[in-house]
Structures are given as structure tokens and as C-alpha cells.
Amino acid sequence: MSLSRLRLRFLSILLLFASSFLMINALPCRPDQIQALMQFKNEFESNGCNRSYYLEGVRCDNKTGAVTKLQLPSGCFTGTLKPNSSLFGFHHLRYLNLSHNNFTSSSLPSEFSNLNRLEVLSLASNSFVGQVPSSFSNLILLTHLNLSHNELIGSFPPLRNLTKLSFLDLSYNQFSGTIPSDLLLTMPFLSFLDLKKNILTGTIQVRNSSSSSSRLVYLSLGQNQFEGQILKPISKLINLNHLDVSSLNTSYPIDLNIFSPLKSLLVLYLSKNRLLPASLNSSDIPLSLESLVMARCNITEFPNILKTLQNLQHIDISSNRIKGKIPEWLWKLPRLYLVNLVNNFFTGFEGSSEVLLNSSVQLLDFAYNSMTGAFPLPPPNIIYLSAWNNSFTGNIPPSVCNRSSLIVLDLSYNNFTGPIPKCLSNLKIVNLRKNSLEGSIPDEFYSGALTQTLDVGYNQLTGKLPRSLLNCSFLKFLSVDHNRIDDTFPFWLKALPNLQVFTLRSNRFFGHLSPPDQGPLAFPELRILELSNNSFTGSLPPSYFVNWQASSFKIDEDGRIYMGDYKHAYYVYEDTIDLQYKGLFMEQGKVLTSYSTIDFSGNKLQGQIPESIGLLKALIALNLSNNAFTGQIPLSLANVTELESLDLSRNQLSGNIPRELGSLSFLAYISVAHNQLKGEIPQGPQFSGQAESSFEGNAGLCGLPLQESCFAPPTQQLKEEDEEEEGVLNWKAVVIGYGPGLLFGLVIAHVIAAYKPKWFVKIVGPDKSKEVNPVRLFLSMDSRCDSFNNTNNVEPESDM
Numbered sequence: 001m002s003l004s005r006l007r008l009r010f011l012s013i014l015l016l017f018a019s020s021f022l023m024i025n026a027l028p029c030r031p032d033q034i035q036a037l038m039q040f041k042n043e044f045e046s047n048g049c050n051r052s053y054y055l056e057g058v059r060c061d062n063k064t065g066a067v068t069k070l071q072l073p074s075g076c077f078t079g080t081l082k083p084n085s086s087l088f089g090f091h092h093l094r095y096l097n098l099s100h101n102n103f104t105s106s107s108l109p110s111e112f113s114n115l116n117r118l119e120v121l122s123l124a125s126n127s128f129v130g131q132v133p134s135s136f137s138n139l140i141l142l143t144h145l146n147l148s149h150n151e152l153i154g155s156f157p158p159l160r161n162l163t164k165l166s167f168l169d170l171s172y173n174q175f176s177g178t179i180p181s182d183l184l185l186t187m188p189f190l191s192f193l194d195l196k197k198n199i200l201t202g203t204i205q206v207r208n209s210s211s212s213s214s215r216l217v218y219l220s221l222g223q224n225q226f227e228g229q230i231l232k233p234i235s236k237l238i239n240l241n242h243l244d245v246s247s248l249n250t251s252y253p254i255d256l257n258i259f260s261p262l263k264s265l266l267v268l269y270l271s272k273n274r275l276l277p278a279s280l281n282s283s284d285i286p287l288s289l290e291s292l293v294m295a296r297c298n299i300t301e302f303p304n305i306l307k308t309l310q311n312l313q314h315i316d317i318s319s320n321r322i323k324g325k326i327p328e329w330l331w332k333l334p335r336l337y338l339v340n341l342v343n344n345f346f347t348g349f350e351g352s353s354e355v356l357l358n359s360s361v362q363l364l365d366f367a368y369n370s371m372t373g374a375f376p377l378p379p380p381n382i383i384y385l386s387a388w389n390n391s392f393t394g395n396i397p398p399s400v401c402n403r404s405s406l407i408v409l410d411l412s413y414n415n416f417t418g419p420i421p422k423c424l425s426n427l428k429i430v431n432l433r434k435n436s437l438e439g440s441i442p443d444e445f446y447s448g449a450l451t452q453t454l455d456v457g458y459n460q461l462t463g464k465l466p467r468s469l470l471n472c473s474f475l476k477f478l479s480v481d482h483n484r485i486d487d488t489f490p491f492w493l494k495a496l497p498n499l500q501v502f503t504l505r506s507n508r509f510f511g512h513l514s515p516p517d518q519g520p521l522a523f524p525e526l527r528i529l530e531l532s533n534n535s536f537t538g539s540l541p542p543s544y545f546v547n548w549q550a551s552s553f554k555i556d557e558d559g560r561i562y563m564g565d566y567k568h569a570y571y572v573y574e575d576t577i578d579l580q581y582k583g584l585f586m587e588q589g590k591v592l593t594s595y596s597t598i599d600f601s602g603n604k605l606q607g608q609i610p611e612s613i614g615l616l617k618a619l620i621a622l623n624l625s626n627n628a629f630t631g632q633i634p635l636s637l638a639n640v641t642e643l644e645s646l647d648l649s650r651n652q653l654s655g656n657i658p659r660e661l662g663s664l665s666f667l668a669y670i671s672v673a674h675n676q677l678k679g680e681i682p683q684g685p686q687f688s689g690q691a692e693s694s695f696e697g698n699a700g701l702c703g704l705p706l707q708e709s710c711f712a713p714p715t716q717q718l719k720e721e722d723e724e725e726e727g728v729l730n731w732k733a734v735v736i737g738y739g740p741g742l743l744f745g746l747v748i749a750h751v752i753a754a755y756k757p758k759w760f761v762k763i764v765g766p767d768k769s770k771e772v773n774p775v776r777l778f779l780s781m782d783s784r785c786d787s788f789n790n791t792n793n794v795e796p797e798s799d800m
């Protein structure tokens, strides 16, 4: 069949399928193959994955018209991959990439063995469960197999017959047992082996070095349960350039000399191991090393061995116990690029304040140390500078302003004084929270400013909000809380198209909160608005919340947006916020802007609570306490179904508590204390589970949890007690069974409870009494650089 005829037939089929994917006519695919491809697509939910997008990843043989390559776009499919799937009819497939989809709890069908011409197979990052079927051993032509990031279990998969394999990635699963000890001998071409984050034990066999030695260049064994004896065979893999042996469970400290035969090594991960202290000072470690990660190794002295590593670009010695000053020679390493010294006991820098001026460092993080005195002059090409939670004093060096590469500046939780530098608009992320800075926020944001995050909370700033903030069209996060700013409500900020979080809590703001035209408050993207403890006055029109974006409930992939999302090869910066809502536990490290919170408490607001509050479907916390609101509690609150915390206490609200609020199933905290409410408290698990104090100070309220019964007859007493017990039980059942919001809260609460005590003892220590935010996540490393994965919270461990 000629190509043009084939195209014609193909086009008519296309019309049958009635869609707009003309571009596909470039594919020489047989019609039956196209049909099978469509059938395969229809086996799954593929919303958001149109046909042309799907078929872009298809290749057919230009002679036979059979599908030979299928690469699904990420996230195209959701559903179960069944054994009778039409996928397994594509016998000519040589290349199959289904990674980053969602084959919800599918096990791997043994029918994959039908595809025995496969050379490349990636099933990574799906939700595959269960064991790898033994039939995978039929795929003997495979050179590339990627099963990583699934939930696969069982012993090491049966891959002995796959002698052509060159890339094998089984990382991030739950494979257990031993590695076949002769794995490397049966796969002579293997150059990439990633077994990270499984539950594997034992060791491997490696031939003695000779011309026939392994071709392995990439070996990742970290975060398994391998023991020390695995190091000896590894040291024979002389071609390695990437080695991850973090978290070995050795009974003796590791002597770094064991790595000396690995003359080509560029990357070495040793985190969470015990290291022989002497070998950190002098050993025959490969001089080729470019990246050395030794986080959480209980190191107490600065490792002098670094001095010899003239190729070093990336050093991570975070979360150790290193005391004293950072040696001057470190900054002389000619290629140094990324330095992570977070969470040690460093007290400062050896050398003068100019010690960093000759350094090539671009990403520098020494948060969580005990550094005092003046801040050193930043390195000339710095991009990311983080020093939060130290005790630096003096001014922020004005020279940060002539570092044109600087993007992220985090000097929060220090003791800086003096003015804020006048160059903030060059930076994407600026965090100066909790210092003692004075003066006003410089009105120096120029047109085209890059600022996304500006946090100057907890300082002693005065003056007005700078009007030039209007030039920051990328601004997402603005926090000026706990200062002495004296201004009216900045309605003008509504021109900022991206503002999502705005807190001006505890300042001297005054005047009306409703726009001059008495219409809705129109900030296009605002989710979190915290205005408490100012002197706002006036009333809010009923339509106040009508245009509020958060009225549509949006969930991001993982339920949150990374607000300050500065992503570099290694670093992710995330904004933090103090949310002060009772009953609501929020992970403060990550701002959950897929939810919305509103706090107007502690002002002088009057009039009715706007009825339009009921439109805010994503609202999880509302605090209007300590104002002078009057009228009834709006019935529309019953429509705010995600609400977890509701505080209307200390107002002048009257009437009944709407019975309908009893249906708010996520409500964990409610207070209407000190109003003029009357009648029966709605009976339901959420209400009767509250403390009595939530309802006190209302002369007319009755019913549980208050003592005052709404019905006098004593004969009913017994029955009511029964009901109380039932109510409490129900409440627990709701928490455990039906409340994702609450569950989330509980999990976070657990995180706080689990970490906080040790945190204060071990990290803050008795001499660091300043308040810290226990679950703030300040940096995380990507998966290639795992020293901080899973331990994002500088979580104290027993080894610290």
C-alpha cells in the first residue's frame, strides 16, 4: 500500500473518530493500530489529555505500520491497567514509556511478557503495586528498565535473563531481601543501577579489578538496609562516577580511605552514616570529587579533607554537630558553587568580613547555626543566600544591593538592626522576618520589579506601605505583620494580579475595610488575608466577598502551592506564615493557598457579617472575634463546608446559632463566646464536642456542651447524658473516618508534637531562647541530592 493511499484511509478513519488531529497523518500507522491505540486510551480516564497530545508520542514502523514506540505524556491516564488491555496487543513495541501516569493500584500484568521486542520500558512514577511478575524475565531485549517510584514489593525482581540491560532503576519501591549477589556478573553491560529507598539487605559480588571489570558508572544504594560489608566490593567498581551509600547500617565508622580506588568518582553521598573522624582529616579520598554530601553524619569537627578537593563544587555537611568557625580556606576552593552548612553549631567565619569576596560560591546556606556579629560581605556571584535563624547583629550589608545575580535573600530570625536595603525589587524572594529593622519599607520598587515574596514581619518598621509595591506585578506573598506601620487599608494593591497571601496583622492600620464604593473587595487571587489587631473601623457590605477568588475550591497536585517557588538545581524556597487559628493545625512551612483563611479579629468593625461569606467554598478558617459585629450569624456560613475553625467571639451578635451550622463536618473549633446569642446550641458532634468556654458569656444559650439544659424536666436528664456520650463518640468517628481536613490537621499536629520538644532542646538549645517555628521548611533538595529529602524539617534525630 502506498503511503498516500494509506494516508487517505487513515484520514477517513480519522473522520470516523471525528476529531481534530490532522497532524497525526504524518504517522505511518496502520488503521487497525490507530484503532487499538484509541481503544487503549478509552480504557482509562484521560481528561485533560486530548487525542493529538496523546498521539504525539506514538511512532509506527514506516514499512509495516505497526506501533513501535509509545510514550504517554505525563498524567495522561488514570485507571487500572488490566491484563486484557489492548496495550498487550502491540507486539512490535520496542519503546514503551508509561511513566508519570496514575495506574491506580494496578499490579503489573504478567502480559507485559507479550511485548518481548521491548528495548526500553519505563513504568516509573505510577501507582503500581504488588510483585513484579516472573514473566518479566522474557523481556530479554531490554536495555533500559525503569520501575522506580511505585509501590512494588517482594524480593528483587526476576531479571537474571535480561543480560542486555544497561539502565536499571528500581528506586523508591519496597523491594526487600537481598540483591542477587552475582547481579553485576550476569548483566555485563549495566552502567546505571539505582536501588535507592527500598528495604534491601546483603551485599553484592564484584569481580576483582581487571580489564573485564564492571561498566557501572552510576550506583545508588542509599536508604536501604545494607550493611558495611557492601563497601568492599563497591570499591572495586573503579569506573563509578556517582555513588550513593547513604544510610548504611554499619557497626563501625566508615573509613573514607575505602573510596580511594574510585579515581573517577564525581559524586559521593554519605549522609546518615558514621564516619571515622580521623579519615575526615586526612585520607586518600578521590580528588576527582565534585559533589560530596555528608549530612547527618554526627561530624563534630570541620572536615579538613575538603581542602584537598580542588574540583569540589557542592559540599553538604548540614545537620552535623560542627562547632567553631568556618575555615577561611573553604572559600578558596576554585570551583565551589553550592555550600550547605545548615543546622550545625558554627559561630562565625574565620577571616575578615571580606572573606567571601573571592569565593565562587553561588548558593550558600548557613541557616540554623549560632553565628554572631556582623554579616560578612556576600560572595560576588551569589544567587541564593540564606542565613536565617542565627544571631547576626548590625546592619544588613548594603553590598547585597550590588549583587546582580542575587535572587533569594533570607536573613529572617536574626538580630539585624538599621534600615531595609533599597534594592529589594531586584530579588524574587526577600525574607527579613523577626529582626529589629527600623525605618520604613523603602519606596523603591521600580517598574518591572521581580519580587514575588516580601516578608518583613516582626520588625520595628514605621511609615506607610510603599506605593511603588504596585510595580511588583509578580508579588504573591506580602507579609508586613507585627510592625508599626501607620496607614489605611491598601485597596490599591488590588491591581496586583498575583497577590495570594497578605498579612498586615498587628500594626497601626486604620480606616475602612470596605472600598469607597461599598462594593466587593476585589483582589483577584487573594486566599489568605490577615488583618487582625489593627484599628480598622466601619462595616462591610453584604457583597464584600463576592469577587473573592478563593470561592472556587482548587486543589493543587499536593494540595498546596509553593508560593515563593524559587527553584534552582538544588534549592526550593518556600514561604512560611504564622497562622493563629485555634483548632486548626497548619503546616506552617508550606503555605496552603489552595485553602483560604480570613482573620479580621481585634479591630473595630461593626454592622452585619457579610452574607457573601457563604460563597467562600475554600475557606477553612474564619476569625472575626473582638470586633463590634451585630446582627445574626449569617445562615450562609453553613455553605462554607471546608470550615475547620470559626471564631466569632467577643462581638455583639444576637439571635440563634443557625441550626444548619451543625452540618459543618470539618469544624474542629468554634467559639461564639461573649455575644448576645440565645436559644439552643445546634446539636451535632461538632458542637457538643467543644469546650463550654466556646459558648460562655451569652446569657440566652442553652444545650450541650453548656450545663444549662433547654428543657427543664429532670426526668430527661438521664437520656441527655446518654446523648452526650453518643455525641462524643460520633465526634471521634468523624475525626477518624470522614474528615480529610481534620486528618491532615492531626497529622501535622503529630509532626509538631513529635519534633518540638527535641527541637527546642537540641537545636535551639538553652542558649538560643528565641522563638522558632518548629515545622518551617526552609529548603529542600531535589531527588538527585537527597540529603534533605524526608528530613525537610531539620528534624532532630537521635544522632544529634
Ligand SMILES: *[C@@H]1O[C@H](CO)[C@@H](O)[C@H](O)[C@H]1NC(C)=O
Pocket (backbone or CB within 6 Å): 020, 050, 052, 053
Ligand atoms: C491538546 O493538548 C496539548 C497539550 O496540553 C495542547 O498544546 C493542544 O493545544 C491541545 N489541542 C487541542 C486540539 O485541544
Ligand SMILES: *[C@@H]1O[C@H](CO)[C@@H](O)[C@H](O)[C@H]1NC(C)=O
Pocket (backbone or CB within 6 Å): 062, 063
Ligand atoms: C522511516 O522514516 C524515517 C524518517 O521519517 C527515516 O529516517 C527512516 O530511514 C525510515 N525507515 C525506513 C525503514 O524506511
Ligand SMILES: *[C@@H]1O[C@H](CO)[C@@H](O)[C@H](O)[C@H]1NC(C)=O
Pocket (backbone or CB within 6 Å): 071, 072, 073, 074, 097, 098, 099, 100, 120, 122, 144
Ligand atoms: C518517559 O517520559 C517521561 C515524561 O513523561 C520522561 O521524563 C522520561 O525521560 C521518559 N523516559 C524515557 C526512557 O523515555
Ligand SMILES: *[C@@H]1O[C@H](CO)[C@@H](O)[C@H](O)[C@H]1NC(C)=O
Pocket (backbone or CB within 6 Å): 082, 084, 085, 086
Ligand atoms: C477486560 O476484562 C474486564 C473484566 O475484568 C471487562 O470488563 C472488560 O470489558 C475487558 N476489556 C476488554 C477490552 O476486553
Ligand SMILES: *[C@@H]1O[C@H](CO)[C@@H](O)[C@H](O)[C@H]1NC(C)=O
Pocket (backbone or CB within 6 Å): 078, 079, 102, 104
Ligand atoms: C490517582 O487516581 C486516584 C483515583 O482517581 C486519585 O484518588 C489519586 O489522587 C490519583 N493520584 C495522583 C498522584 O494523581
Ligand SMILES: *[C@@H]1O[C@H](CO)[C@@H](O)[C@H](O)[C@H]1NC(C)=O
Pocket (backbone or CB within 6 Å): 099, 100, 122, 124, 125, 146, 147, 148, 149, 167, 168, 169, 192
Ligand atoms: C526513571 O524514572 C524516574 C521518574 O521519571 C526518573 O526520575 C529517573 O531518572 C528514571 N531513571 C532513568 C535511569 O532514566
Ligand SMILES: *[C@@H]1O[C@H](CO)[C@@H](O)[C@H](O)[C@H]1NC(C)=O
Pocket (backbone or CB within 6 Å): 137, 138, 158, 160, 161
Ligand atoms: C532464562 O532463560 C532461560 C533460557 O534462555 C530459561 O530456561 C530460564 O527459565 C530463564 N530464567 C528465568 C528466571 O526466566
Ligand SMILES: *[C@@H]1O[C@H](CO)[C@@H](O)[C@H](O)[C@H]1NC(C)=O
Pocket (backbone or CB within 6 Å): 208
Ligand atoms: C580478589 O582479590 C582479593 C585480594 O585483593 C583476593 O583475596 C581474592 O581471592 C580475589 N578474588 C578473586 C575471585 O580473584
Ligand SMILES: *[C@@H]1O[C@H](CO)[C@@H](O)[C@H](O)[C@H]1NC(C)=O
Pocket (backbone or CB within 6 Å): 225, 249, 251
Ligand atoms: C542495624 O543493624 C542492627 C543489627 O546489626 C539491627 O538490629 C538494626 O535494626 C539495623 N537498623 C536499621 C535501621 O536497619
Ligand SMILES: *[C@@H]1O[C@H](CO)[C@@H](O)[C@H](O)[C@H]1NC(C)=O
Pocket (backbone or CB within 6 Å): 391, 415, 770
Ligand atoms: C537581639 O537584640 C536584642 C536587643 O538588642 C536583645 O535583647 C536580644 O537578646 C538579641 N537576641 C539575640 C538572639 O541575640
Ligand SMILES: *[C@@H]1O[C@H](CO)[C@@H](O)[C@H](O)[C@H]1NC(C)=O
Pocket (backbone or CB within 6 Å): 614, 635, 636, 637, 639
Ligand atoms: C447555599 O448554597 C446553595 C447552592 O450553592 C444556595 O442555593 C443557597 O442559597 C446557599 N445558602 C445560603 C444560605 O446562602
Ligand SMILES: *[C@@H]1O[C@H](CO)[C@@H](O)[C@H](O)[C@H]1NC(C)=O
Pocket (backbone or CB within 6 Å): 274, 298, 300, 798, 799, 800
Ligand atoms: C555522636 O557523637 C557523640 C560524640 O561525639 C556520641 O556521644 C554519640 O553517641 C554519637 N551519636 C551517634 C548516633 O553515633
